[in-house]
Amino acid sequence: MNARLATFALLTAAGLSLMAMVPYLANAYWLALGISLLQYTVLATAWGLFSGPTRYVSLATTAFFGVGAYTVAVLGEALPWPVVLAVAAMLGAALAVLVGLSTLRLSGVYFVIFTFGLAELIRQLVVWFEVNKSHVLGRYVFVPVTQALIYWQLLALAAAVFALGWLIARSRLGFALRIIGEDETVATHCGINTTIAKVTLFVISATVMTLVGAVMAPRWTYIEPSIAFNAMISFQVLIMALLGGAHRLWGPVLGAVPLTLLFELLSANFPNTFTIILGCIFLVIVYLLPRGVVGLIERRRETSVPVQRRLPA
Amino acid sequence: MTAPLPVLAVEGLTRAFGGLVAVNNLALEIGRGEILGLLGPNGSGKTTALNLMSGALRPDAGTIRLMGCDIAGLPPYRIARLGLTRTFQLVRVLDGMDCRENVMAGLVFGRPHLAAVDINARTATLLQRVGLGGQEARLACELTYIDRKRLELARALAPAPDLLLLDEWLAGLNPSELVSGIDLIRSLRDDGITIVLVEHVMRAVRALCDRCVVMSGGRKIAEGVTGSVLADKAVVEAYLGGIAADA
Ligand SMILES: Nc1ncnc2c1ncn2[C@@H]1O[C@H](COP(=O)(O)OP(=O)(O)OP(=O)(O)O)[C@@H](O)[C@H]1O
Ligand SMILES: [Mg+2]
Numbered sequence: 001m002n003a004r005l006a007t008f009a010l011l012t013a014a015g016l017s018l019m020a021m022v023p024y025l026a027n028a029y030w031l032a033l034g035i036s037l038l039q040y041t042v043l044a045t046a047w048g049l050f051s052g053p054t055r056y057v058s059l060a061t062t063a064f065f066g067v068g069a070y071t072v073a074v075l076g077e078a079l080p081w082p083v084v085l086a087v088a089a090m091l092g093a094a095l096a097v098l099v100g101l102s103t104l105r106l107s108g109v110y111f112v113i114f115t116f117g118l119a120e121l122i123r124q125l126v127v128w129f130e131v132n133k134s135h136v137l138g139r140y141v142f143v144p145v146t147q148a149l150i151y152w153q154l155l156a157l158a159a160a161v162f163a164l165g166w167l168i169a170r171s172r173l174g175f176a177l178r179i180i181g182e183d184e185t186v187a188t189h190c191g192i193n194t195t196i197a198k199v200t201l202f203v204i205s206a207t208v209m210t211l212v213g214a215v216m217a218p219r220w221t222y223i224e225p226s227i228a229f230n231a232m233i234s235f236q237v238l239i240m241a242l243l244g245g246a247h248r249l250w251g252p253v254l255g256a257v258p259l260t261l262l263f264e265l266l267s268a269n270f271p272n273t274f275t276i277i278l279g280c281i282f283l284v285i286v287y288l289l290p291r292g293v294v295g296l297i298e299r300r301r302e303t304s305v306p307v308q309r310r311l312p313a
Numbered sequence: 314m315t316a317p318l319p320v321l322a323v324e325g326l327t328r329a330f331g332g333l334v335a336v337n338n339l340a341l342e343i344g345r346g347e348i349l350g351l352l353g354p355n356g357s358g359k360t361t362a363l364n365l366m367s368g369a370l371r372p373d374a375g376t377i378r379l380m381g382c383d384i385a386g387l388p389p390y391r392i393a394r395l396g397l398t399r400t401f402q403l404v405r406v407l408d409g410m411d412c413r414e415n416v417m418a419g420l421v422f423g424r425p426h427l428a429a430v431d432i433n434a435r436t437a438t439l440l441q442r443v444g445l446g447g448q449e450a451r452l453a454c455e456l457t458y459i460d461r462k463r464l465e466l467a468r469a470l471a472p473a474p475d476l477l478l479l480d481e482w483l484a485g486l487n488p489s490e491l492v493s494g495i496d497l498i499r500s501l502r503d504d505g506i507t508i509v510l511v512e513h514v515m516r517a518v519r520a521l522c523d524r525c526v527v528m529s530g531g532r533k534i535a536e537g538v539t540g541s542v543l544a545d546k547a548v549v550e551a552y553l554g555g556i557a558a559d560a
Contacts, residue, residue: 172421179418182407189367191393191422191472 019155023148031147033264035219038154040260042212043233044240044252045161049168050205052246053177054198057108059234060099060115063122064092064206066229068213070126073139073223081143085214092210093203100199116234123229130225138224145218153215161208165249168204173197235278236263243285245292254293318381320345320476320507321366321397326375326385328365335361337531339375343476348498348508350522350539354552358531359511360402363478366509367399368392380475394424398469399478402511404461406453406468412440413449416467423472439467443497459490470501477501478509483517495520515543527551 022034043061051058071088079087103114130136168174176197179187187194213228220227236259244255259281267274289296319342326339336358343349351359364370366377368389377385384392398419407415416436440446443463453464462482469477483494495517502508502521512518518525518539525542527535529551535542542548 175414175417176422178410179407182409183405185369185389185401186405186407186418186468188389189369189393189399190418190468191390191424193388193390 016155016159020152023151028147031151033261035147035151035154035216036264037257037260038151038158039212039216040237040240040256041253042154042157042161043209043237044244044256045158045165045249046205046208046212047237048241048244048246048249048252049161049165049208050201051241052248052251053174053181054201055181056104056198057112057238058115058202059112059231059238060118060206061209061237062229062231062233063115063119064095064209065213065216065233066119066122066126066225067092067095068210068215069217069223069228070213070225071210072143072214072217073141073228076141076143076217081145084143085211088210088214089207092213093207095210096203096206097199099206100202101195104195104198104202116231119229119231119234123225126225126229138222140222141218141220143218147219150215150219154212157208157211157215162249164204164208168201169249173200177201232275235282239278239282239285243289243292245289245294247291248294251292251294317344319343319378320347320380321509322376322378323362323366324376326362326365326377327373328361328370329373334531336365336372336528339528339531339533341526341533341536343507343509345475345507346502346505347523348502348510348521350518350525351509351511351528352513352518352525352542352548353528353534357528357551359528360480361531362528363399363480363509363511366392367397367478390422393422393472396424396472396475397478398423398472398474398476400462400465400469400480400482402480402484404458404465406456406461406464408452408454410453411449412445412451412453412456412464412467415453415464416440416471419468419471435471439470440464442470443467444493459486462486466497470506474506476507476509478511480511481513482510483512483514491517519543 023031026034043065047058047061050056068088071091072084075084075087099115099118103111106114168177176187176192179190179192180194180197184194217223217228240255240259241252242255243259244253245251262281263274263278266277270277285292291298321341321343323342324340326336327334328336339358339362341349351362353359361370365372365385368384368387368391371386375385376383379392379395379397382395384395384397407418410418413436416439417432420430420432420435436449437446440448443466445460445463445467448460453461456464466479466482479498482498483491486494491514498508498510498521510518510522522539524537525535525539526533527542527545527548534551535545535548537545
């Protein structure tokens with residue numbers, strides 16, 4: 001077991017170093033693709049971190065992403081970069097606490113609608129504030145962050161989100177969330193404060209999403225609310241996580257990578273019909289792969305070898 | 314002489330659903346180590362009363378004292394941490410988890426002072442106790458009906474509760490399972506656990522309950538020592554000679 005863990009750590013380290021070399025080896029096009037892949041991998045994994053065990057479908061991804069991006073647009077030039085990131089993370093976390101406490105008592109459908117409305121509400125608030133108070137429509141993002149630096153930051157975030165997910169799964173919180181996912185009534189009668197457990201996880205997931213938005217902001221030199229709070233991001237992340245399978249930590253990445261590539265291809269070649277195709281893909285996934293790629297792999301394994309029971313720590 | 318503090322003291326407990334008063338001004342007391350039978354025909358409000366005590370429902374009025382501490386209206390997780398656990402009329406186990414994790418669920422979030430216990434050893438003991446010894450790795454969804462009930466009981470016992478609420482835990486068992494079930498519950502009482510037993514199986518009620526409270530239409534209609542309560546005219550009438558006579 002220890003040998004396996006060591007091998008795994010070694011392979012991860014090797015893989016990360018290899019991926020860290022990309023900016024030195026690749027041209028601008030491939031680097032941009034790498035950034036997209038990492039961006040969606042982190043967003044989808046963060047989405048699955050919360051929605052996998054709780055089975056809440058959130059469309060708030062873009063709300064947090066946008067808050068991160070806008071923090072950079074407003075504070076990027078005024079403060080040192082690490083401070084900007086820290087402020088963004090705190091804003092995202094604070095928003096998540098607020099949203100979590102007020103909505104996680106809602107059941108399924110209402111939660112979906114609320115989170116969708118939330119992104120729109122925040123976008124409108126930002127528009128109102130910018131027009132009436134700041135008297136600007138958009139903002140230029142002038143921060144000394146190169147594409148390579150964006151890539152490395154996203155790679156660090158990816159490593160962090162997987163490490164976080166791994167740790168949570170082995171923690172009391174992770175166990176509590178699995179119980180909540182099985183039967184919330186039983187969970188509360190076992191002594192679990194389900195609200196705290198869910199809000200904690202929501203905040204962790206949202207903070208990561210906010211950081212992705214902040215890290216990505218310098219990629220656009222000009223930001224306006226419709227770019228930062230693009231509802232498309234929420235839907236894409238949702239589809240990716242579902243395709244991969246949100247009930248496993250490594251599920252969403254299996255959806256994020258192929259779909260990012262597909263979306264790149266589609267938006268380059270069919271910019272007008274892109275959303276229609278997106279909708280069709282969504283339907284196909286829900287009908288054919290209700291448990292995602294992960295579910296497919298797990299089913300394969302179960303039929304070929306006897307089920308390997310996972311031993312919780 | 315001061316009477317010892319009852320484990321549970323309920324007064325004026327009331328809860329309505331729309332116009333239907335499911336529990337109406339209920340009062341009862343349970344002393345330490347006692348098994349109290351909570352009886353009544355279908356729809357008389359027994360499960361609702363348990364839901365109010367365990368926090369699954371909020372009372373409209375009344376007090377519920379668990380060892381002197383008012384728990385009425387507290388959320389279930391706080392009541393569980395104070396030492397009250399329960400099973401459900403329709404058995405609820407965590408199907409996707411194995412037996413060990415099912416028991417751990419009751420153990421690790423329950424009472425703070427249990428934080429130091431050896432979880433594996435205690436889980437094994439609890440499974441043994443309910444007749445599931447050595448089944449740690451079995452998935453809950455693979456268990457038979459009676460074993461699911463046993464597993465649910467082990468989960469409820471895990472945090473060493475002061476008060477255990479059993480909602481028709483013996484229902485649906487065959488005669489030999491019933492005998493072992495009755496023995497099991499009696500052994501829990503011998504360990505000092507106080508129990509509220511909601512039950513239609515009169516044989517079990519006679520064998521286990523020291524005292525009984527009988528409800529009908531949300532109200533308490535009789536209370537006292539088991540033998541005399543079951544012979545009470547109002548009680549027999551409430552059951553329309555049905556269940557009370559079959560033992
Ligand atoms: N959540 C609820 N909403 C509306 N009505 C309810 C609810 N729960 C219970 N009731 C009603 O309250 C009354 C008492 O129900 P309860 O389940 O407490 O009865 P019971 O004594 O446990 O019956 P049984 O022996 O059949 O389990 C019934 O008329 C029932 O329909
Ligand atoms: Mg009932």
